[in-house]
Amino acid sequence: MAIATEQALPRILTGIGEEPMAELESHLDVHGPLPDLRRWSPEQIISVVERSGLRGHGGASFPMATKLRAVASRRKPKILVANGTEGEPASKKDRVLLRELPHLVLDGAAIAARAVGAGEAVIAVSDVDERSARSLELAVDERQHAGLRGDPQFQLFGAPERWLTGQESALVNVLNGGPGKPTFGPRPFERGVRQRPTLVQNVETLAHLALIARHGADWFRLLGTDRDPGSALVTVAGAVSAPGVYEIEHGMPLEELLQTADGREPLSAVLLGGYFGTWLPGAHIRGVRLAAEHLAEHGASLGAGVIVALGQSACPVAETARIADYFAAQSAGQCGPCTNGLGAVADTVQQLATGTASAGARAELARWGKDIKGRGACQHPDGAVRFVSSALRVFAEDFDDHARHGPCPRCSHPPVLPATPIPAFPVAR
Numbered sequence: 509m510a511i512a513t514e515q516a517l518p519r520i521l522t523g524i525g526e527e528p529m530a531e532l533e534s535h536l537d538v539h540g541p542l543p544d545l546r547r548w549s550p551e552q553i554i555s556v557v558e559r560s561g562l563r564g565h566g567g568a569s570f571p572m573a574t575k576l577r578a579v580a581s582r583r584k585p586k587i588l589v590a591n592g593t594e595g596e597p598a599s600k601k602d603r604v605l606l607r608e609l610p611h612l613v614l615d616g617a618a619i620a621a622r623a624v625g626a627g628e629a630v631i632a633v634s635d636v637d638e639r640s641a642r643s644l645e646l647a648v649d650e651r652q653h654a655g656l657r658g659d660p661q662f663q664l665f666g667a668p669e670r671w672l673t674g675q676e677s678a679l680v681n682v683l684n685g686g687p688g689k690p691t692f693g694p695r696p697f698e699r700g701v702r703q704r705p706t707l708v709q710n711v712e713t714l715a716h717l718a719l720i721a722r723h724g725a726d727w728f729r730l731l732g733t734d735r736d737p738g739s740a741l742v743t744v745a746g747a748v749s750a751p752g753v754y755e756i757e758h759g760m761p762l763e764e765l766l767q768t769a770d771g772r773e774p775l776s777a778v779l780l781g782g783y784f785g786t787w788l789p790g791a792h793i794r795g796v797r798l799a800a801e802h803l804a805e806h807g808a809s810l811g812a813g814v815i816v817a818l819g820q821s822a823c824p825v826a827e828t829a830r831i832a833d834y835f836a837a838q839s840a841g842q843c844g845p846c847t848n849g850l851g852a853v854a855d856t857v858q859q860l861a862t863g864t865a866s867a868g869a870r871a872e873l874a875r876w877g878k879d880i881k882g883r884g885a886c887q888h889p890d891g892a893v894r895f896v897s898s899a900l901r902v903f904a905e906d907f908d909d910h911a912r913h914g915p916c917p918r919c920s921h922p923p924v925l926p927a928t929p930i931p932a933f934p935v936a937r
């Protein structure tokens with residue numbers, strides 16, 4: 509593996525807008541061929557990933573090498589699932605990757621499959637995302653015709669378009685012919701698709717792996733921070749004139765990103781990390797850097813890279829009430845604290861928003877937040893209560909105002925946070 513000295517961005521988004529990157533020829537012209545994977549032992553690949561510090565980009569930021577080891581150490585035949593379902597309504601980065609850079613994802617899948625000893629790789633996309641499916645289909649065909657060595661057997665799969673489908677055990681369940689609900693039993697790395705040890709990895713994580721295989725672990729660490737090396741794709745939305753998918757260096761100042769996206773108006777807050785994320789008050793944006801070790805000081809994380817700017821013309825209470833309803837509706841309805849708890853949270857937030865809540869409503873919400881946390885089979889309820897608690901804290905005055913006087917004039921403004929999938933965003937060039 510050659511170690512390049514190139515430090516600049518873009519990395520993942522290189523060539524987009526200049527070359528037809530979805531085509532194999534352009535992909536190889538821009539990135540060069542993958543090294544011959546058959547000459548790498550699984551342990552060699554895993555140790556490069558370990559040294560690179562690559563973490564997952566699907567939301568939990570889990571170290572990839574740890575997962576690779578867990579799956580590789582199992583005896584039975586393995587399988588890889590590339591998670592491109594992107595159920596978060598405000599996120600668009602995975603769709604951009606699948607549509608515009610399918611070969612980067614397939615390269616990464618080939619390397620990850622080799623690392624764990626999987627002969628098959630399933631690329632899962634949303635079943636309404638026809639453009640991504642088409643782009644992947646063409647890319648897989650091209651690779652087969654070109655006789656690329658080292659590819660596993662690729663298989664495309666359309667998963668039901670739902671928030672929960674992307675949760676790894678739910679996705680495995682769907683792939684096994686069941687409903688798209690998280691399961692309580694063994695984890696996918698123990699027993700997953702067709703009872704095989706299964707590595708589930710976000711498609712962006714795989715795209716970074718494709719570049720690490722070409723340029724090395726040290727190259728990857730030339731950008732970013734100690735805890736969060738490298739770059740990340742982020743989807744920027746809300747009160748900006750240039751919403752879209754951007755590639756940032758981990759540690760980039762949030763203010764700089766918002767300026768790049770042409771922030772439009774004074775902001776009341778910024779949502780960091782998407783719907784499972786945390787609100788940061790507009791007055792606290794200065795000095796915030798987009799890397800785990802910096803965001804932790806604000807109780808936030810980058811999650812799957814969704815960043816939404818909330819302008820002062822939007823009503824944070826109405827936004828919170830709508831998303832709390834969305835969370836309740838997305839529960840898989842199989843764990844009591846999630847099914848009943850999120851419904852009660854949504855109803856109470858709705859009452860606060862309309863000025864019909866009881867005097868103890870907020871204390872009740874705080875209590876439920878603690879009771880619900882950690883009591884589901886998946887992290888859905890934890891993420892939901894994190895979002896609501898953060899809104900209650902950051903927008904305390906707005907909630908007071910609504911509790912006393914009912915809806916404000918801003919409540920009727922068009923929603924900022926989508927509660928159903930929204931059309932594709934442009935890619936920042």
Ligand SMILES: Cc1cc2nc3c(=O)[nH]c(=O)nc-3n(C[C@H](O)[C@H](O)[C@H](O)COP(=O)(O)O)c2cc1C
Nearest residue numbers: 564565566591593594595674675676709710713887
């Ligand atoms: C409710 C819920 C929804 C999720 N949706 C997605 C998704 O759409 N895409 C994704 O890659 N990961 C999603 N995840 C995370 C996956 O469970 C899993 O951690 C991830 O695919 C692993 O890939 P990574 O380690 O490369 O991030 C979701 C998790 C939860 C709890």
Ligand code: SF4
Nearest residue numbers: 840842843846884886
């Ligand atoms: S915690 Fe909620 S969403 Fe997760 S499995 Fe249980 S009921 Fe379903």
